[in-house]
Amino acid sequence: xxxxxxxxxxxxxxxxxxxxxxxxxxxxxxxxxxxxxxxxxxxxxxxxxxxxxxxxxxxxxxxxxxxxxxxxxxxxxxxxxxxxxxxxxxxxxxxxxxxxxxxxxxxxxxxxxxxxxxxxxxxxxxxxxxxxxxxxxxxxxxxxxxxxxxxxxxxxxxxxxxxxxxxxxxxxxxxxxxxxxxxxxxxxxxxxxxxxxxxxxxxxxxxxxxxxxxxxxxxxxxxxxxxxxxxxxxxxxxxxxxxxxxxxxxxxxxx
Numbered sequence: 001x002x003x004x005x006x007x008x009x010x011x012x013x014x015x016x017x018x019x020x021x022x023x024x025x026x027x028x029x030x031x032x033x034x035x036x037x038x039x040x041x042x043x044x045x046x047x048x049x050x051x052x053x054x055x056x057x058x059x060x061x062x063x064x065x066x067x068x069x070x071x072x073x074x075x076x077x078x079x080x081x082x083x084x085x086x087x088x089x090x091x092x093x094x095x096x097x098x099x100x101x102x103x104x105x106x107x108x109x110x111x112x113x114x115x116x117x118x119x120x121x122x123x124x125x126x127x128x129x130x131x132x133x134x135x136x137x138x139x140x141x142x143x144x145x146x147x148x149x150x151x152x153x154x155x156x157x158x159x160x161x162x163x164x165x166x167x168x169x170x171x172x173x174x175x176x177x178x179x180x181x182x183x184x185x186x187x188x189x190x191x192x193x194x195x196x197x198x199x200x201x202x203x204x205x206x207x208x209x210x211x212x213x214x215x216x217x218x219x220x221x222x223x224x225x226x227x228x229x230x231x232x233x234x235x236x237x238x239x240x241x242x243x244x245x246x247x248x249x250x251x252x253x254x255x
Contacts, residue, residue, distance in 0.1 A: 006198075011043060011047050011050075012049070013033055014029055014033065014044070014047075015049050015050065015053065015054065015064070015202065016068060016205050016206065017029050017032055018050075018054055018063065018064050019053075019064035019205065020067070023057065023062070023063050024061055025060055025062070026040045026044060026062075029044075044062060050062070053066070053203070065078075066078070066203055066204075068207075070147070071084070071147050071169075072147060072169060072204070075147070075149055075152070076103075077107075078107055079103060079107065079149045079153070080100045080103035080104040080109060080151030081096065081099055081103050081149070081151065082103075082147065082148065082149040082152075083148060084145060084148065085145065085146045086144040088128070088132075089132060089144065093122065093125065096125060100151065104151055104153075109151055116181075119181075120179070123179075123217050123240075124165065124166065124179050126240075127179070127215065127217055127240035128148070130240065130241070131240075131243045131244055132144070135244055135253070138248070138253045139251075146169060146170050147167075147168070147169035147170075148167070149164070149166065149167040150165070150166055151164075151165065152167055154199070154203065162196050162200065162203070163196070164176050164177075164178075164196055164200075165177055168247075169204075169208075170251075173211060174200060174204050175247065175250075176197070176200060176210060176212045176213070177193075177212075177213055177243075178213070179217060180214065180215070180218075181216075182217075182218045182219070183216060183218040183219045184216075185226060185237055187226075189214055190226055190227075190228060190235055190237065191228065193212045193214040193235060194212050197210045197212055211250055212235055213235065213237070214235060214237045215237075215238055215239070215243055216238070216239055217239065217240040219239035219240075221242060222237065222238055223246075224237060236249060
């Protein structure tokens with residue numbers, strides 16, 4: 001899952017420090033990371049990562065567009081819909097879809113419905129409602145305070161491009177779910193589900209485990225692991241009715 005990183009370790013350390021703070025100057029970042037202030041200053045103005053995911057205020061303090069904390073302040077600005085699970089559960093279908101469409105327009109998501117895009121949104125919604133009903137039955141109501149993001153479009157420039165269908169964020173874990181209204185596993189779609197991991201690792205920080213999965217809502221009673229391309233790494237693939245198994249695999253509700 002680590003392949004494809006485009007930024008140095010120093011860049012990522014500096015970015016993470018900014019994303020965990022509430023506005024830091026170059027000298028403060030340098031002191032925290034034991035780096036020379038001049039080196040930090042050069043990096044802040046030259047790094048594509050800083051240009052794309054950070055901004056500087058009038059007092060020369062640096063801020064991240066998305067904070068590395070739970071809940072993650074800033075995600076809404078890049079999402080069709082984001083909020084707590086309990087907020088999602090409380091919304092009716094029409095209200096949720098209207099808000100999702102409005103948010104998609106805000107982040108530049110193409111809403112051409114010629115291929116049943118809105119139907120796929122509603123299919124995804126129903127799957128997630130069923131998932132959280134399953135999780136509540138297994139582990140109680142704690143999951144209602146998790147964060148939920150639909151249609152995340154972080155696409156500010158050519159380096160940072162994240163197109164996640166659904167993110168479920170828990171303290172310390174982020175599940176990136178790629179939805180397909182299909183029955184059969186396509187190796188290319190397995191690769192698609194996995195390819196956002198390096199960017200999400202940067203965005204959310206090294207203390208958050210990024211856990212991708214492919215969800216085939218046209219299938220049933222499906223749960224397993226498949227190779228990611230020609231690597232020895234594997235990715236969970238499941239049907240919508242078995243999605244709770246992905247969460248149980250990493251969180252151990254039924255252990």
